[in-house]
Amino acid sequence: MIVRFSVQNFRSIKERMEISFKKTGLKGMPTNYFEGPSKTSLLKTAVLYGPNASGKSTFLKAFKALEYLVLSSAGFKPDQAIPPYEPHLLDTAFREQPVEFRIEFFGGDHIKYELELAFLEKEIVREEMYYYPNGVQSLLYQRVQDKDIKFGDGFRGAKKTIERLLLPNQLFISKAAENNVESLLPAYRFFGQGMMVFPFLNENHESNLTRLYARRLAEEGESGFSRKLNALICALDTGILAVSAKEVDEKSFKFPDHMPEDLKKKIKDDFKYDIRTAHPLFENNKIKGKELFDVEEESTGTKSLLVIGGIILDSLEAGRVLVVDEFEKNLHPSITNYLIGLFHNPLTNPKNAQLIFATHDITQLASGEFRRDQIWFTEKNEFGATELYACSEIKGVRSENPLDKWYASGKLGATPIINDVDFLIEMQENVPEETE
Template identity: 35%
Template sequence: MIIDITIANFRSIKEKQTISLCAESTPRHLKNNIAFPGDGKIGVLKSCGVYGANASGKSNLLLAFEALRYIICRSGDLKDGDEIPCYEPFKLSASEPLKPVEFEIEFFGPDARRFLYAVSFDSNSIITESLDFYPGRIKANLFKREEGDSWQDIKFGTHYKGGKKRVACFRNNSYLSKAGNSADASEVIQGIYNYFRKDIFHLGAGQQVAMFDWKDDSEIVQKISKLLCHIDTGIVEVEFKDSEFDDGGIDFSSSVPEPLRKKILKDRRRKAYFSHKDQNGGVVKFTEEMESSGTVKLFNTLPLLLEAFEYGGVLLLDELDNSFHPHVVEFLISLFNSSEVNTNNAQLIFTTHNINLMSPNLLRRDQIWFVEKENGASLFHSLDEYDKSKVKSNSPFRKWYEEGRFGAIPRINKEKISEILRHGAS
């Protein structure tokens, strides 16, 4: 589970911004929304919603998770001299040179142990990197890579036990990525590497699931069929079949491996068919293109939902409200907050414009975050930061947000816009 993440100099996020999912106050309010992993001393929120105007930086928070996953899981594949593709610094400070991107994440990882990972990097190299964990109340270091260190200079703490420590890596490879994908590395390092590789799922607006080959898993397909039947989609069954597909038009580069070519062609052939009952009791099959955008999005979200609940993963959903009925969205959030359904402490972090979700009956104050821009830079703050004597657990969050009390709403110059529409831009 994610406890908090700190981001600096990434896309629209300039100065350090920390988004915390640590439940520090009013533990009795909506207590089922809190999990207590590890030794049970730290409460962690099961869900978190981020509000803000368009282009405020909501999506950049989720993209920061994706960039961090790249550093941890894929930077080890970079060849010497390759640029790090997720280096996207804040670019609106024209007078300042481009600085490193910085990430720091605290989380409960494998075996519910608490870790703290920090990394900074530019377009060419990992500048600093460290991993700490908490064997008790006091933090202990596992490894540390300081500016200018080569792989031979990385320092290891006394708690780093088992497996090979020193793993050769280029300056653009994170140690965690290189060592985590090595069979002779420590089980702890391998466990963290696989946690970020397998248990954190990001679905951007308009994206489809591409994390794993769920379409060939009959059990998952059957579960999705049953779930869609009970969400008033009119669907009675989902099945995948190979359709006619002319692959002659795909011009593969010579560098594309044969197994990848076969997978791409297989995915292009495999099509989903949704069965609906007709008025005479028969069955009519629809293709994905014939279904509503809401049904298609739900169809692409459910595999990640099942995966997160089964393994206790973290699900990152951009524009959760897009194409979904408000009741469906509210129900999805309630599933994560449910102690009966969410037995493995899965987490949902989502962005939204749906103010109906901003209800004290669904979300706690510390589960609601806002983002707005100041001089082009995104700033995050939680509803829990407001005076608790004035903003209480049962306050009308939605109404006060609409009134602008919490910020993070679009600034619309209605007079100027009306003037342009009446008389033109001149």
Template identity: 30%
Template sequence: MLIEFSVGNYRSFKEQVTFSMVAANLVAKDKKLDENNIFEIDDDLKLLKSAAIYGANASGKSNLATALGFMRWFMINSSKETQSTEKIGIERFKLSTETEDKPSFFEIVFLINGKRYRYGFEATIEKVVSEWLFDVPKIKETRLFERKLNKISVSKRFKADGIQQKTRHNALFLSVSAQFNVRIAQKILDWLTNRVALISTLNDIGYRGYTVSCLMDNENKDEIFQLLKKLDLGFSDVKVEESEITADSLPKELPDELKNLILKNVEGKLSSVQTIHQKFDGKGSLVSTEIFNLDEQESEGTKKVFALAGPLVDTLKNSKVLIVDEFDARIHPLISRAIVELFNSNETNPNNAQLIFMTHDTNLLNNKLFRRDQIWFTEKNRYGATDLYSLAEYNVSNDASFESDYIQGRYGAIPYIGNLNHLINFHG
């Protein structure tokens, strides 16, 4: 389970933002929201099942997902995917002279098998400046390891003595420890690899392939099909067919040189998705079915929902964390709402999976769908840095119209558009 994620510049709290899935101490308008939308870890900790992040274009919503994606990749791969001379892929904040040369700060708090961990690091493009890992075995937080440049202090429980000398300046000690079979490090990276997924719905290729593989392997096939059917996409069945990769099977718009390169270097089979539609006669009687090619004959929205279906079902069934950027792109608001409701329900989400998404869809800003602590906003301040804050920080009633108030600018995080009346000179 994800608890919190923080990102910023060199421990400067005015330059840091923290996103939290910890339920605030508030009472929602409808008691069902409290019963369904949150779940209890212990007497002191309750977590949210879903959260939505709103903000104007270029306000930093996607940057939050990008930062978490980089942190996840660097934790998993820094010991094996980088060389000693390589730069670290830090994206520095360039709009402040105070922070432009300072390390970037990343920290994540999470639960694995009921135990809380807090892990983080600071890094420049040249080196890891600091790194730390704490856990809470009982009540008080205890240190598993702590790093200051090349000096790494390790507790006996972490069982990683001797690995300090094997850790490069541009690699994380946690990542190196996992490579050398340190059990706690392996457990954390396994959680990141297999239990946390980040996807951008502007690019369907990666997770669409996951949905296809599930259908081919009969993994979650029935649940995926039922989800697609209940979302009313207009087809009655889905089939996946495999064929040998030939010049004719590749997209027609590809240049011949690229086709030849693919045929030369790629081995295996090509998967195509077909949707089955019912065909009726003039009297409205069903007479047959028609096969459509998903890529060529279905809408962009249908292709997106198909691609999302596999990750959604997998996340719900296996109590994972799914983070979706541009959640509302190319799908109907009612489908977006239906997906959120799948997570905000004890019936369809009994394993307490978590959904976090970035969106512009104000139809979801509804006090019957979300508690106030499930709604977050990003806004650029006057210095170009992102502020991140929750609706729970505002003194508003639970029955307020969240959508109307947001559009009117009460919570900020909207574009302030200037007067466009004289934008074009028609008399020049």
């Protein structure tokens, strides 16, 4: 579970911007937060609003960048560029400065960890990890460019061996986990098992996830996940009676003669199952039976619901942190509101999964689903840099205020300013004069 996350000098974000899941002193809506380890009250959801290109997606991409570095940097080759190095380019003082991430979270061992790192295009400048075994901060390791790594008393496992193997562009936590360093595994596993990050869901992502859930429906037909996914899809007014998966006939695969056999096998395995939806079949206005459809015949909204429903159930079942951008696309606002509410309901979220997402759907501000410390806004300042602030930080805003109307009117900031004077002038330049 996440406590806070901050980003500096990454894409549109210049100065350090932080989002916090720590509950503020605001009262009300007790099901929207929970008591985590060490009696830390944490919020279950956070939503980001702001105009296009204001930095909402950038902030969510920072989660993905950090996840990628922790899980993958051990495999970087010598002199390989670090892909997430994308410094802020609209200020010359920042163009060659390090990108910085900092995250505070609880691992699967219920101990709080802090990981902070700064990196350039091809090297890690700083990497520090602390933990709180008894509620008191204690160093695990500290790595500073061109210096020996400093280890704390709580670090157990190989030190000098990993330090000698470590390349400048690799994270120590990534290399240490590769070598099974026990004291860092709970923190490492958080990034692989405790988070699910989807900074954007395009058709390719949705196709991959559809195949994943097709396999799970086919191979885990009686599992809790399959039953819950069926119940969720059928409950949300889709007209669907059941969702299942059918094995694809191997004869339907057509490959070029020169394609390697191992590649053919992989494709057959990836596309082994197709999802089927069952709809009621009527005769004389009475249900006679059911008709099966391929999921591709369903509406765009139903296909999106299948994907986001699966992602949400995955996070709820495991108590994961779900990070996703604009998951409400193609969904009715009432369905979006219901899916968000699954995180706030103790019955559907007993493991305290957390959700952070970005949206343009202001109807959610009118639903009364969020506390003010769960609502965040992004906007660009006059220098083209992202600024981030919580609704609870705005003076004069109360829970009873019509936040959707205030936001739409610009009273809360973070709305687009449209200056179309030059555009209208251009549009009129070639308009022919009227003749009598």
